[in-house]
Amino acid sequence: MKKFIYWGLLLVTMFASSCEEWLTIRPKDKIEKAKLYETEEGFWQALNGIYALLYDNYGVVNSSWQPYYLENLAGIWTVSANSVGEKLAKHAYKDAGVDSKLAEVFLKFYKLIAHCNTILSYVDKVDFLPERSYNLIKGEALALRAFFHFDLIRIWGPMPTNVDEGYTYLPYVTQVSKQSMPYYTYTDYMKLLQEDLIAAEALLGKSEPLLKYSCDELNTSTLMDEYDRLEFYYRQHHMNYFGVCALRARFALWMGDKESAVTYAKIVKDAKNANGSSKFRLGTAADIDMSNNENNTRSLGMEHIIGHYISYFNWDSSYGRTGGDQIYMDISKVNDLFSDGNDYRKANWIQMTEDKKYMTINKYICYNNLWVPLIRLSEMYLILAETLPLDEANVVYKEFCEAKGCSYEVLSEGNRQNKILMEYYRDFLGEGQIFYANKRMAVESMLWIKEDVAEGQYMLPLPSRESDLLN
């Protein structure tokens, strides 16, 4: 019997000692979350992941949200009958195709946010991050989280002039979980958003490479001794300090906080390099001449405060005249918009070869790597022109018109809003901002849209896939 007990004890010991660790398996073809965040490298890789995923909603191909579907809400593009684009242009949100497209976009936004939240959930748990890296990683993740939430509320939230204070519009998500995310009122949501922006501004303000060097100096893959990581370069393609300022300006304008809008727009507009030159400058006709400089980009890289880039982008086959998904509009619309023939922005339009009736946008042509803007300097000029006292506004507006090569007409209180809105049309076609501008200005009769629009059209309903599960 003693032997039996001995055997029994041995068994129990063997069993108990085979600990949890042995049962935790690390896959070889993937990296476990906790494992990734065991090194600084992992944090940067996860951050790069977000920028790579931006393509989902901020890419440029037809199937993408921002340059096509979002702008169809403003009735911009020529759409084929019964397409999702057409339904969107008619604001027929109940259509199943539209619902499923919107669900896809909605999900992708929150997926990007989940990526930010994963980084943020680990960044304060570790102690090995150098301060500079910590500031940049956390700052960028916070700013990106705010950026995505802002676009979400601009689409699925109310017109800023028509907020229902008691209504919970959307979740402001700060964690990754299987639990349903709480929905917030507009005020609470915006408060959280602003807190993220403030925190991001503070963090990035401490360590932003762009504060020390110019865009051009950092747009290189040759590493300086001071900045030993690739992620410290191409800051225009990261959520940098000035990007946060620009976002704050955009946010303040939406919130009707003119003062802050001016402050932050000025920070960006007046930012100077060490040698006294402007950090960002408005693009001119010379900058879209692709023949004289391989670094030129028709999307005006010098104006990009933040953006992302798509490598090996073949404009012709995936987007352009010869194939792929094409977006186009009537020649008459383009001509209406650019009555001034000198406006170089018209050169971003080119006739389609097959059917001479339409023009397609030329903005995203590139040699190799496509720069996709998220906020451009033009917007800062337009924010200033819209919010500054009229005399100061005119100075800024004149400067803007000169750069764009169009004739300058004086802004008056009466025409200011409309003129600025038209500039949004001219400058941001294919960049998704036009719908937001209309919504913010509460335009009832949108250009190229026959019916009057109001809250019901401006505020998109939650995808049924989302609302069904909440009930």
Add this chain to the structure above:
Amino acid sequence: MKKSKFCLKHLIPPRQLGYGMLRVLMVICFLGFFNAMAGQGKLNQLRVSLNVNNIPLIDCFNEIQKQTGIDFVYNEELCKQFGEITLSVRNASIESVLDAIFAGKDLKYRFEDGMIVVLKREQKTLPQEGKSVVISGLVKDMDGNALPGVTVVVKGTSFGVATDEKGHYALEIPDMSNIVLVFSFVGMETQEIPYKGLKEINVNMVEKMNEMEGVVVTGIFNKPKESFTGAAVKVTKEELKMAGNRNILQSLSNIDPSFVLVENNVAGSDPNALPEIRMRGVSSIPTMDNLQSSTRAELCTPLFILDGFEISLEQMMDLNNDEIESITLLKDASSTAMYGSRGANGVVVIKSIEPQAGRLKVSYSGSVNFEIPSLASYDLLNAAEKLQLERDAGYYDDDDLILDAKLKALYAQKYSRVLAGVNTNWLRIPVRVGIGQNHYINVNGGDKSFRYSMGISYDVLNGAMRGSDRSTLNGTLRLSYLTEKFSFNNNFTLGLNHSNQSNYGNFSEYVRMNPYYEPYNQEGQIVKQFELENTKKFPKLNNPLWDASLNSFNRSEYTSFSNNFSVTYNPFKTVQATMNFSYMKRFATDEVFTSPSDSEFFGITDILKKGKRSYFNSEDESWSVNVTVNYFNTWGRHILTAGVNYEARQSDTENRGMKVLGFVNESMNDISSADSYDGEVPSYSDSRSRTIGLAGTVNYSYDNRYFADFSYRIDGSSSFGSNSRWAPFYSMGLGWNINREHFILDNIDWLTLFRIKYSYGASGSQNFSPSQSLGTYDINTSLTYHGGIIATITGLENPDLKWQTTYQHNIGTDISLFENRFSITANWYRKLTKNSITDMALPLSNGFEKYTGNQGDILNTGFDLDISYYLIKNQEKNVMWSIQIGTSHNKNTLLRLSEAVKQNMATNASSYGLYYVYQEGESVDAIYAVPTVGVDPATGKILYLYKDGTQSYKYDVNQRIVCGDRMPKFDGRLSTSFQWKSLSVYAGFTLRLGGQKYNDTYANKVENVDLKYNVDRRVYTDRWKKPGDNSAFYGLNENVSYLTDRYIQDENTFACNNLSITYGLPSKLIKRWGFDRFELNASIGNLFYISTVKQERGTSYPYAIQPSFGLSCSF
């Protein structure tokens, strides 16, 4: 048979001798399974010290047993005759002690299977007066070897002798009426033979199936069959052999109707197709991506355990029948709970043949197998009819006059060919009579302590489609070394498999070819394409024979080896400990090469885009360690069996693959000759899992009447989420052997067995990959972000992810009447699966659509029933004729589904073809379709019946209702076997009743036909042609075939699975040739198939009738 004076000392005290033979046999069985090794030819090494004074002989035996562990078998009354013993020895060999004890007494002893058998030294005249008879004879085993030491007793008395060295016995007994001789020997079936005046009675002793006869082999713990509460079916190798000879899975299904092979009408008799297997229904829901795919089937596959080690379905399929000793199907919770998180789909325990002691023995079996394509289900139009049909349908008319003229000319051209006698039977082109062979050779031998067995099997199966084959070479080497307390066993197996898919491609490609096409032109060359004339109505059509003539291939092969080492230790009589270590490694490759000349590349001009090859490689490695301790004891009327098992397992599968494109020269077809990757870079995936399990079981029986079972297992698995790492499983059961009650024993002697039992328990299944519970990042290897590496989240992890649990009730009964002449086994079950692993929908604002979670309940209820009856059972004349009837029934109900599955069903509803719908309250096998009123005789259009009773010409997918169930209500087996001396005949049939089938032929060959291809004859007869026709199918030129109830037919099928004849040549004849055994056999599988559903069977690969002729012998 009720009483026997032969007993096993120490397991049953003498005062309980009355408990009967059954008990004794059971005890013997236990000794067997404990592998009692004591002694085993090492008798001389055993030392005994004895100091006794005037004690009975039996007590001496007790003392020796205590010291050596060796059991004594003796006739109690005989031993009592020899008075008391006085002896004093120290450390003497057991032999010398026994010799001393038996000195001067008419007793002798014999060492037999670890026991000492005490026998009378010589035959003495019985002390009775009057007439006496002398009976003598020879006792042999089935192989004809003389058996020494067999006890021969006159039933009801203590008179008896044992056979001598030559197996001879002689017995003088008073001439009484009703003399019955009882022949018994350890490990052999006891036989009773009545004396009818013959002076010589020769007996052939039959080996017990093996020592496990009275034991339920569960693969972990063996449980006494007498007191087992679970539902298990044991299939012996003889049964397997009779029921079929192609593959084990088919044979098992032929035997037990609850082991269901779901009929696969697409794959037919493809030797390389893995079947879908179900035991007691479907208890898993596939994940979203697999709702319609074949993974659905894999989820139901039971667990296969070969000698304690898990094997895959494919390995199981490739096992050779001759290697198998027995297969046990474990169905209910009581028998599967000890498999914990793997047991819910049922367990199939395979035990391979163990080496036997004896002289070197070689056995061989071989057969020639035929695969004859069975094309009877095809009823196609001939050339003239087809052309006429095309013409009737207006295929040669057009409004465009130029085209019309062209078409008319085409018709004339085809017509003239038909007149010239062209009528190609395309069905015959890709098929053949496949001739395969199967060989198995085994060398076996050894002594009491060292035994070996070496076997090689080679099986070549040439399928009914040209170029399709599967060949398997299995080699096994088993060694065992036995000492008193230890036994060491090592099994090494090697498997090589090579299989080819037919280069003729898909059978349906040939079926659809128009019979007025000729595959070869006048020069005898293969025609590449038909319909080259540009008529728009007839597009170019590739000749499938062209692709078949190229050197394209689709082949796979694997090499596997496994080693199984076990040590068994018997510290005491009551305890046995076994440690087992198993290791398996398997390399497999799948390769597909498509020649650059293949029709796939006809339109492509770029030479570097023609020809492709894929290469997939998988490497499996698994090991497991098992420690099992068994305990067995009896006190008075109590019998207790208990066991503890500890197990740790790891399995790892790595897959690598690549696809390449661009072969300039079709004979240079190695991967390295390709121009580029075909779209994607080489792929890699890895799945690893680890499990630890601790299991315990207790079986208690009181007086062999009442018994109870309990088992418990706790499993820890790496696949579970970190928050729910340990899964408990359990089972309990109660049973009652009613026939052991005195009111039955005393009154009803025809009731041999009447047992009822009940069990309840939980077992699990874990069909998910470890990464689903683990949050992971994917590293993008082909893109960077400005040189920085990109990591993105793969999905939302679920650290709470756990096993799904199946709770099962089982009520069963075993009844046997008239000495097992008539027996019934019936089980009823209710199987509820909870926490089914499924996709869970998330609000989109979580950032992920879904995660893998536990939600969903599935209920399976049903029964299985087996009846067997011996019409003739005459052991004297050696004639037996028996009938077995078995049936199973299962009802499946999806009780609860996750939102994600419901949404998927709502958004992905398809209007065409057959697809799976998962809906609460219905079965997973329900067939959904929109009911129809019929074809409107006036217009030839279909009138649909909506749910609300309205009728419409418009098809609406949302109006689907359940129109049938794919699984039959009753799945039945009927078999009969007849045996007369060494001739045996077997016939097995399948009967399926009450199910429904989606008639694919109706849908695609009769109604939704594309007249450019050949069609079923019923197009001609059954379709609406003119107003007023009352037909089931709409007009010829209507061509939208939605999923409607018109294609769903009631299925009642009767088929012959196997018919076989075996004949053993007379031993006198074969002895002369030097054989111990020589058998000839012939069988024919899939002989016929009769069904109420008339459809083309085997659409991608035809079914085959499978005759085979073989022999087996040993020398």
